[in-house]
Amino acid sequence: MPSAKLKVVFGTLRARLTFWISIVAFLLVAAALVGVREQLRQLFVDRDNDFIQEEMAEIEDEIIDRGPQHFDDIRRDMNYKATDHSRRKLFIQLFSRSGELLWSSVRTPDEEWTARIVGTAGEFIVLGKHRVLHRPLRDASHIVRVGISTERSDNNLWLFTRSMLAVGGVALLLIPVIGYVLAGRATRPLSQIIDTAARLHPAQLNERLPVRGTHDELDRVSQTINGLLDRIARYLQRSREFNAHAAHELRTPLAAIQSSVEVTLLVDRTVEEYKEELLDLLEEFDRLRLLVNQLLLLAEGDAGRLGQGREPVRLDELVRRAIEMFQAVAESEGIRLAVGTFDAVTLAGDATALRQVVNNLLDNAVKFTPLGGSITVDLTAEAHGCVLRVTDTGVGIAESDLPHVFEPFYRSEKLQSSERSHRGTGLGLSICRAIVEAHDGSIRAESTPGRGAKFTIRLPSHPAAKGI
């Protein structure tokens, strides 16, 4: 559609810049030309007026010096004068004091107004194509009128106006072209940014937008977008690693299922054997289900949809219930599970999600604390939130592992072999972090290897409501 195409062309920044540059430039040129013309016209008028004044003074002197008895000579001189200034078409008229026309020189135009006095004495007026002035002589004997044609000035002014229109026309043609070129230069960095950005692909985010070092707005645009690209690249990298890891983790139970089913079907077996096999499968499925559920939970966290519920939660009650839940298992493992400082804390949050956090931490603590050890839970109220601490006297976390414990699937090298019976999904702590961060809180791990670990969670009383 042509109209849509026009819209695209005129919708560009370059086109709009060109348009406005042209309008402004043209108006400036037009105003300058009109101003000059007006000055010129005024100049011509002043020159004509001066000329008339001078002639008037000479005539006055001549009439008064010679006296009325030499009227014939005076007339002859005046006719000479009129002939001398034929280009200006000078004419002279004499009137009596009462305004009666006595005499007209040669070249007096044949117009109706030449027979009488028009206008006020001493003031220039334009009559037809003539500029005239009349006034009484100093001895008040006569009234003299001097006039010249305005044609010469008009012609000169017209000459100027014509070249002015020509210049204006050329300007009208040239300005948009120049404007288009200038706008192009101004927007070229922008076009480069657009071209580079168009080339970017999520799979190859190593290219960056050009920064020219001019520190202008366009440089800032490039830098801002480059910063965003860096963050996206890091995020995608993490996401890719996570996906690869998740697929890998899913493979293990799938492999177990496949091989055991195939082996079972190799030969005919008794009903009891088949039953045993199916029960094994059911346990494998449980592992798969747990893994998939936790992966979904993390995906929700990534999408910012984790722990969105905002209702008043009695955190102390919630923690107490969790301790009660783990009390039996702790006792059976010979671990003392107890509370230290325990304040009443209410905060706005998602109870189900927060329960996950506490359960995961207690689960970890029980798992890694040996017989005779202890786990202490502290809940401290603070001015605008609370601090929850789970401290155990377990094996602890190696210094090299500490920065990574909240990463999905991160497992310590040492634990992988010795704690096989406690094999979890490797997602528990990353789920904790996702939930705590969804509540605008923070989670931290500290440890003295061999002496125990301490997890500290800080939660605000009123986390920002998450938009749904």
Place this chain on the structure above:
Amino acid sequence: MELLVVEDDPVIGRSLRQGFVEAGDKCVWAKEGDHGLELARSQQFEAIVLDVLLPKLDGLEVVRTLRTEGVKTPVILLTALGSVEERVAGLKAGADDYLVKPFAFAELKARLEAIGRRLGPRASPTLQVGSLNLDLSTRRVARGDRDIDLTPTEFSLLEFLMRHDGQVVTRKMLCEHLWESDWEGSTNVIEVHVNRLRGKLDRGFDQSIIQTVRGRGYAIREA
């Protein structure tokens, strides 16, 4: 029970029907939403098991239509979508319960019976399984003529098992009932609680009244 199952996945649909029929229920299986809606309108069922993502007419739409037409048959929604919003949307549409795939058949069965009971007459204040008695009003538990002292957690655990007398109760169901959490960790939290309860109940008896059903959960029955 007379049940209607609306499920487009052939394996899930077939296994559900088989499971219900072998448990002694009557079961009709529809593979499409509109067909399920027709059946639910024309026949009297005791409960409907309804998948959310269905061809032709989705599960939420089926429940909504049934409820606006005044059909009050209890409905359990099955779905692979487990977020809170999905759950809320399902219940808002008029469903009575909501189960996220994958689920244990035992749990679906238990929930269907819970729905039936909710609508039926109130349960009596005492529960009995074999020689074991539990009085809900006095919170007294006795096996034979011996009184048993239980902690509140153990009492709730036993009550839940006895309400599902003869059925399998999964660890997930127990965890949800006792601690409002569908948490599943690596430590055997539930096992330890069940073992303690078992220890108290079985003292002086040769046979355990709580059976471990391997790969599935627990069941209470006098052996």
